[in-house]
Each structure stands twice: as C-alpha cells, then as structure tokens.
Amino acid sequence: MNAALKQIDAWQTSLAPTLPTLPGNDIDWLAQRRSEALTQFSDIGFPTRKTEAWKYVATHAIAKTTPALSQSTIVDSTQIAQWRLDDCDEIVFVDGLYHEGLSHFTANANIDIKSLAESFEHSPDKIKALLSQDISDANDAFDALNQALLRDGAIVTIADGAVVERPLHLLFVSTNTDNSVTPINNWIFAGKNSQCNIVETYIGADTTNNLTLSRTTINVADNAELTHYRSQRESKQAFHLAELTVKQNRDSRYNAYPIALGSAIARVNVEIILAGKNANCTVNGLYLTKDKQVSDHHIKMYHAVPHCTSDQLFKGVMDDSSRAVFNGLILVDKDAQKTQADLSNRNLLVSKFADINTKPELEIYADDVKCSHGATIGQLNEQSIFYLQSRGVARDQAEHLLTYAFINDVINRIQLDALRKQIAALIIGRLPDSEFIRELV
Amino acid sequence: MLSIKDLHVSIAGKPILKGINLEVKAGEVHAIMGPNGSGKSTLSQLLAGRDGYTIDSGSVTYKDQDLLELAPEERSWEGIFLAFQYPVEIPGVNNTYLLRAGLNAIRKHHGQDEVSAVDFLKLVREKAKLVELDESFLSRSVNQGFSGGEKKRNEIFQMAVLEPSLAILDETDSGLDIDALRVVAEGVNKLRSEERAFILITHYQRLLDYIEPDFVHVLSDGQIQRSGDKTLALELEREGYAWLDTETDIASEAGAA
Known part of the structure; x- marks a missing residue:
C-alpha cells in the first residue's frame, strides 16, 4: 500500500466511527448518503499534482494529519467580541456547531434562519429536498468528505420581496487545537425581489489548527439582490477548503467579496451560474499571503443565458515565501448572446521568494459577446x-x-x-x- | 549651498554627465537650459537621489555634506525638493496626508514638534490658494486623475508647504498653457527668498519671462557649455541650440530617467 492510500485509509478509519454520532443519523437515507460520501472520498483519494484543479497546491500537509471530527469547546462572549460586527444580526457557530447563546437574532417575517443540525430532526423531508438539488459535481475528495460528515450550518431564507436592512453575519469560530476536521454546510435562498447583505466570517485563535470544510450554496431568485462577503481569517496553522456555488436567476444581482487572509492552505472553489436573463454579477476579491501560506482561488463564471453581465476583480499580495494560485474561467454558452464578462487579476509580489500562478481563461461558444480577461504580476x-x-x-x-x-x-x-x-x-x-x-x- | 565639482555620471556604462561644475548660493535662481538629451533631467534626478546612476568621478557638496551619500528621503529632510517633470500618480495615498507626513518628517529631523492638525490645515489652505489649486485636490489621491497642469501645480503646492532650501524644478513649464505657467511662476516668485535657492531646468526661454534668473547655464552633451546672466536665455531664444554644434548622441532624457 502506498503512502497516499495509507493516509486515506487512516482518515477513513478515524472518521467512520463518528458517522453514527452525527445528528439525524437514525434517518436511513441520510445515514446512507453519508456513508456513500465517505466511500467516495476514499475512492477519489487526496488530490495529487496530477489532479488538474490542485496542480499548484500540495495537500500532503493536510493528508498527514489524520483528524477526528471537531467537537465544540466552551467559548464565552468575550472571546469572540473582537470578531463581531456592529449593527448586524449574528449567528455564531463554534467548531462547526450552532451556538445559540452567542448568536443574536430576532426572528421576523423577512428572514428565516435555521440550523442544519436541528432541521434534520424537525423537517427531514425539507432537508432531503434541499440535498437532492445539490448542483455540485463531486469530484473533489474534500467536498465528498464534507458531505460524509454533513452536520451543521446555516439555512438562510429571505422572503420574497423582503428588504432586509440589517446585515446578517454568519460567524464561524474555530477553537480546536487537535487537527480536527470541521464540516460546515450553508444554504442561502434570496427570495424574489428581495435584498440582503450577508457576511460569512471564518476565524480562529492563533493556536487553532483545524481543517475547515465549508460549502455554501446560494440561490438568488428573480430580481433579487444579494451582497455576500466572505472573510476567511483562520489561523496560520489551520486549513480552509471551501466550495461556493451560486445560481442567479432572471434580473438578479449578486455581489461577492471573497477575502482570504488566513490559513496555512486556503482554497476557495467558486462556481457562479448566470441562469436567468439579465442577471448581473460583480466580484471583488482579495487575497494576501505571507510566511509560508498558500492561497488558491478557482473561479468559474458560467454564462448560460443571454444578456447577463459579470465583472470580476481580484487582487493579491504575496510576501515572504508564500504562494497564491488564481484560476478564473469565464465560460459563455452558445445561447448566451450579448454576454458582457470581464475578469481582471492583479498581483503584487513583495518578496523575491513569493510566488503566484495565475491563469485567467475564456471559453466562449456564443458569437455576439463582449469579454475581456487579464492578469498582471508586478513588483512595487x-x-x-x-x-x-x-x-x-x-x-x-x-x-x-x-x-x-x-x-x-x-x-x-x-x-x-x-x-x-x-x-x-x-x-x-x-x-x-x-x-x-x-x-x- | 550647493557645489558640484567636475561631476562625471554614467548610466549602464554610457557617460551622461561629463564634467559638470556648478555653484549655487542661497537666494540665487539658476536656470539650466539645453536641448533634449543634454543631461538636464539626469542632473535633477541625481540631485534628488534617484537610483541607477553611476558616479564616475567628481563631488556634490550640499550644506557642507556629501550629498551623494544621502538617501533621497534624507535629502528631502535636509531641504532639497524636486518638482518632477512627470509627477507620479499614487492611487490610494491621500495627497494632503502625504504632505503632512513629509512635513512632519522634516520637522522631526530638525528636532521640531509635529505640526498640529489645525495649523496644518491652515497652512495647506493658504498654500493651495497661492497656486490656485482647488481645495478638492487636497482630499484626492496623489496626482490621480489630475490633468498635466494640475499635476505641475500640485508640485509647486507641495514645494510651498515643505519650504525647501534648494528647489529643483525639472521642466515644470513643459506642457503648460500660458495661464498655468503664470500661476506656477507666480508661486515660485512668492517663494523666492534670501535663504532659498532654485534650479530651474527648462527647455524653453518662456518660463524665464516670468521667473527672472540670476544665472543661466547652457547644458549640452553632458557639460555646461556657457554660463551667463538672463540675456543668455534671450540669445538662445533667438538663435536656438544649433550654435552649440555638438552632437547629442546620448540617450534621450526619457530613456535616461
């Protein structure tokens, strides 16, 4: 047995016994789904340099840890005070589990927030429907692992026509120092004609060394506007591997701000589908790396229908012997005429040992489109x-x-x-x- | 104040300045004229401390110090100011805050307290008026989106706030319309004093209609070919630079900078 197989085996052995302890595992279809996902994780195996999507990011530092499932430790309000955001409703998760005592939110007709773990019990059919709509393609071992360990996360539903004045802050706090793995699965449904601002923050104290597996699935309904900030500031010993999938419907506006500052290895895999005419997407991304950090963004902007616009700007600053990877694909379907799509990736290397691999890509099958893409790498x-x-x-x-x-x-x-x-x-x-x-x- | 002795400078092995001698005393205004590629901009950038020049021989003494040993910021603290031929746009850095930082760095160097926020605001308003710079420029990023004339005015504005001992104006008049030129020149004239010296690098005599120099030097082929009073500039205006009859086969100034 080679080293990689041994590691996968060790992970499976370590994590399989925790599956029955997960919420809702007495529900047959859910237990089966988890178990299948674990097998899938094992079958796919850890990505290697030959795995195209992971070409520039070595994962052996993650693979060698053999983690257990994260357990929530006791956290009091003073410990997270510095990470809160003023004038926001806040839903706090500690090590991947919803923490009611730290959260503050007043239920109202405009916005509904449920914990996934609790929903297994209260409305399993709803969750089943939710999971069956999953639009991800699960070729990624870590995403499969996240599905195997499916435990908790936020399900946010914004009512049709609701204008949510108060931003919502989803605060994910890591406290574990034993290399544990923290699965997180969120859904955001922005109802028709609704308007909302949501911040996702991932953070941990300097000593934490968890592996966060995060997946956020978003649907922006007709004529809705969602502004979504993603602020990743986990500790420099932590690993953060995230999936973000967004579906935009007719006349919708989705404004994303993916900001990556933390983690030893951070990866965000974004897929945005412009699925309804006249949808408009803007992305303003930022990544900063120092010491030996590795930060990877894979973005796929998929124009599936005509008359949509997307405008993306990503800036990166790499210091010390850190590395960043940027891969941005604009895919324009043959039906997606009158598409306007721009992507710009600008990088600053402030150390001669720092490194960036950037690859903006255009794949266009329509003939009446305006697309641009470019990348720059420079010094001061x-x-x-x-x-x-x-x-x-x-x-x-x-x-x-x-x-x-x-x-x-x-x-x-x-x-x-x-x-x-x-x-x-x-x-x-x-x-x-x-x-x-x-x-x- | 400034003494340049037999200065030879090259860029990447190519001689640019070939034995410059220049004495500038406090209160004097020196105009250095010359054709493109004569080494004018090299001289001004070198005095301000720009990297990339090799000093082959000679010396530059400023206020009894070896100027060439000082970093650009140390020269600024010691009272040297260069008004750039092409002022740099720096998005994200506030024009006024930069100036306050510069002024405070100079004050600190001379053992003075930092200027208070109130006094500084008063000072910049007064100096902005001097060069007819709209106050909206104060809150903008350094030179960002400024027109050519506005950039040059901003340079003179900065000079007025920082109050240097030796101001070097590198083709500040180039590309200015007559109104902007008048404003810039008036700004300079108001700053003329017994303690302050100016070196005006210019291609055209026109600037000297507004700022009367004490001395005019003609730089060509890396050497000062002639020196005289303001009448020399008029002579140049009449006869052009052709009489110099020197091949200017050195790198263009843009390339040299």
Missing part, C-alpha cells in the same frame, strides 16, 4: 517609491505604504462600514509601519 513601482522618498518618506515606509495602496481600492469597495473598517485595520495591522500607513490612506 520604483518611480512611486522614489517620489514618496523625495517627499520625505523613508524607503521602507514607502514600500509598505504602496503595498497597502495597491489593494486599498478593493477594500474601499466594501459597502458595509463595520466590515470595511475591520478588514482595513486587519490588513494594515499585518504590514510593518502600520501606524504610518493608517495616517496616509
């Missing part, structure tokens, strides 16, 4: 550094200032004040000369 501009120096700014300060200035525009596009300030403070805080930068931007 010497002219700009000299200009700042000539105005009295020391060289190292100028470099740090320009690094922040490079991503400042993406940060400024974050509409939600509390989040924008939080992210800006966090990013400035990561840079040397943070006090100086704070004064100049």
Whole structure:
C-alpha cells in the first residue's frame, strides 16, 4: 500500500466511527448518503499534482494529519467580541456547531434562519429536498468528505420581496487545537425581489489548527439582490477548503467579496451560474499571503443565458515565501448572446521568494459577446517609491505604504462600514509601519 | 549651498554627465537650459537621489555634506525638493496626508514638534490658494486623475508647504498653457527668498519671462557649455541650440530617467 492510500485509509478509519454520532443519523437515507460520501472520498483519494484543479497546491500537509471530527469547546462572549460586527444580526457557530447563546437574532417575517443540525430532526423531508438539488459535481475528495460528515450550518431564507436592512453575519469560530476536521454546510435562498447583505466570517485563535470544510450554496431568485462577503481569517496553522456555488436567476444581482487572509492552505472553489436573463454579477476579491501560506482561488463564471453581465476583480499580495494560485474561467454558452464578462487579476509580489500562478481563461461558444480577461504580476513601482522618498518618506515606509495602496481600492469597495473598517485595520495591522500607513490612506 | 565639482555620471556604462561644475548660493535662481538629451533631467534626478546612476568621478557638496551619500528621503529632510517633470500618480495615498507626513518628517529631523492638525490645515489652505489649486485636490489621491497642469501645480503646492532650501524644478513649464505657467511662476516668485535657492531646468526661454534668473547655464552633451546672466536665455531664444554644434548622441532624457 502506498503512502497516499495509507493516509486515506487512516482518515477513513478515524472518521467512520463518528458517522453514527452525527445528528439525524437514525434517518436511513441520510445515514446512507453519508456513508456513500465517505466511500467516495476514499475512492477519489487526496488530490495529487496530477489532479488538474490542485496542480499548484500540495495537500500532503493536510493528508498527514489524520483528524477526528471537531467537537465544540466552551467559548464565552468575550472571546469572540473582537470578531463581531456592529449593527448586524449574528449567528455564531463554534467548531462547526450552532451556538445559540452567542448568536443574536430576532426572528421576523423577512428572514428565516435555521440550523442544519436541528432541521434534520424537525423537517427531514425539507432537508432531503434541499440535498437532492445539490448542483455540485463531486469530484473533489474534500467536498465528498464534507458531505460524509454533513452536520451543521446555516439555512438562510429571505422572503420574497423582503428588504432586509440589517446585515446578517454568519460567524464561524474555530477553537480546536487537535487537527480536527470541521464540516460546515450553508444554504442561502434570496427570495424574489428581495435584498440582503450577508457576511460569512471564518476565524480562529492563533493556536487553532483545524481543517475547515465549508460549502455554501446560494440561490438568488428573480430580481433579487444579494451582497455576500466572505472573510476567511483562520489561523496560520489551520486549513480552509471551501466550495461556493451560486445560481442567479432572471434580473438578479449578486455581489461577492471573497477575502482570504488566513490559513496555512486556503482554497476557495467558486462556481457562479448566470441562469436567468439579465442577471448581473460583480466580484471583488482579495487575497494576501505571507510566511509560508498558500492561497488558491478557482473561479468559474458560467454564462448560460443571454444578456447577463459579470465583472470580476481580484487582487493579491504575496510576501515572504508564500504562494497564491488564481484560476478564473469565464465560460459563455452558445445561447448566451450579448454576454458582457470581464475578469481582471492583479498581483503584487513583495518578496523575491513569493510566488503566484495565475491563469485567467475564456471559453466562449456564443458569437455576439463582449469579454475581456487579464492578469498582471508586478513588483512595487520604483518611480512611486522614489517620489514618496523625495517627499520625505523613508524607503521602507514607502514600500509598505504602496503595498497597502495597491489593494486599498478593493477594500474601499466594501459597502458595509463595520466590515470595511475591520478588514482595513486587519490588513494594515499585518504590514510593518502600520501606524504610518493608517495616517496616509 | 550647493557645489558640484567636475561631476562625471554614467548610466549602464554610457557617460551622461561629463564634467559638470556648478555653484549655487542661497537666494540665487539658476536656470539650466539645453536641448533634449543634454543631461538636464539626469542632473535633477541625481540631485534628488534617484537610483541607477553611476558616479564616475567628481563631488556634490550640499550644506557642507556629501550629498551623494544621502538617501533621497534624507535629502528631502535636509531641504532639497524636486518638482518632477512627470509627477507620479499614487492611487490610494491621500495627497494632503502625504504632505503632512513629509512635513512632519522634516520637522522631526530638525528636532521640531509635529505640526498640529489645525495649523496644518491652515497652512495647506493658504498654500493651495497661492497656486490656485482647488481645495478638492487636497482630499484626492496623489496626482490621480489630475490633468498635466494640475499635476505641475500640485508640485509647486507641495514645494510651498515643505519650504525647501534648494528647489529643483525639472521642466515644470513643459506642457503648460500660458495661464498655468503664470500661476506656477507666480508661486515660485512668492517663494523666492534670501535663504532659498532654485534650479530651474527648462527647455524653453518662456518660463524665464516670468521667473527672472540670476544665472543661466547652457547644458549640452553632458557639460555646461556657457554660463551667463538672463540675456543668455534671450540669445538662445533667438538663435536656438544649433550654435552649440555638438552632437547629442546620448540617450534621450526619457530613456535616461
């Protein structure tokens, strides 16, 4: 038996006994679904360098951990205070499990929020229907594992016509320090003509080393508008592997802000399907890596019908000996005439040991479309550094200032004040000369 | 204040300045004129501390210090200011905040306290008025989206706030219409003082109609070919640079910068 098979075997042996302990496992179809998914995980095996989607990200650091299923530890409100967002409703999950005591939300007619774990018990048929609609293709071992361990997550339903004024913050806190695996599955249903802002935050204290497997499935109904922030700030020993699947219907608007700052290895696999005419999607992404972090974004923007627009901007800053991977595909179906699709990926390498692999791709089968894509990789501009120096700014300060200035525009596009300030403070805080930068931007 | 002695400078092995001698005293205004490729911009960038030049021989002494040993920011703290020929756009960095940081760095270097927010605001408003720079430019990113004329005005505005001892204006007049040129020139004239010296690098005599220099130098082929008073500029205007009769086969200034 080779090493990879041994590792898969070890994972299966470690995790199989926990399946019966999962909520709702007395429901036959659910127990069977989990068990099949575990077999699927084992059959697919850990991705290797030959697995195209994982070409630039080695997973042996994850594979060698042999984790157990995460257990929720006791957390009090003071421990998570710094991660809360002002003026938001908040649903808190600790190590993947809904924590009612830390959450604050007033039920109302506009928005309904359920915990997946509780729903197995209360409305199993509804969950069965939900799971049967799953539009993912499960060729990914980690996603299969997440389905095998299907446990908890948020099911958010925004009523038709509801304008939800108060943003919703889904806060996922990791506390585990024993290499455990944390499965999370969320659904967001934005009803017809509705409007809502949702923030997903993944975070953990510096010592946590969990493997988060997150899947969020979103449906944006006709003429609905959903603004979705995804703020990943897990610890630098943690692993974060995420799937985000979005279906946009007619006249819908979906604005995504995928922001990746944390984790030793972070991967976000995004698939957005523009499935109804005149749907409009904007994505403003940001990834920052330092030390030995690896951050990977795989984006598929699928224009399936005519008259849709998508506009994506991703910026990355890589420092030390860190690496980032960006793979952005715009796929335009033969029926999707009058598509307008743009994708721009701009990268700044601030260390000569840092690395980026970027690949924007266009696949177009329609003949009347406007599409553009491009990627840039650069260093700090010497002219700009000299200009700042000539105005009295020391060289190292100028470099740090320009690094922040490079991503400042993406940060400024974050509409939600509390989040924008939080992210800006966090990013400035990561840079040397943070006090100086704070004064100049 | 500034003493350049037999300065030889090359870029990537190619000689650009071939023995420059220049003495600038406090209160003086020197105009350096010359054709494209003569080394004018190299000289101004070099004085401000731009990287990429090799000093083959000679010396530059500024306020009794070896200027060439100082980093660009240290030169700024010591009172050297370069108004750029092509001011750089820096999106995401606030124009006014940069200026405050620069001013405070200079003050700190001289053992002074930081300027208070109220005093600074008063100062920038007063100086913005001096160069007829709309106050809306103060809150924008450095030079971002500024027109050519606005950028040049912003340079003079910065100079007015930072109050340098030695101001080097690198073709600040190039590309300006007559109104903008007048504003820029008036800004400079108001800053003229006994303690301050100016080096005006220019291609055209036109600027000198508005700023009267004490000395005019003609730079060509990396050397100062002639020096004189303001009448030399008029002579150049009449006769052009052809009389210099020197082949300017060196790299273009854009390439050199």
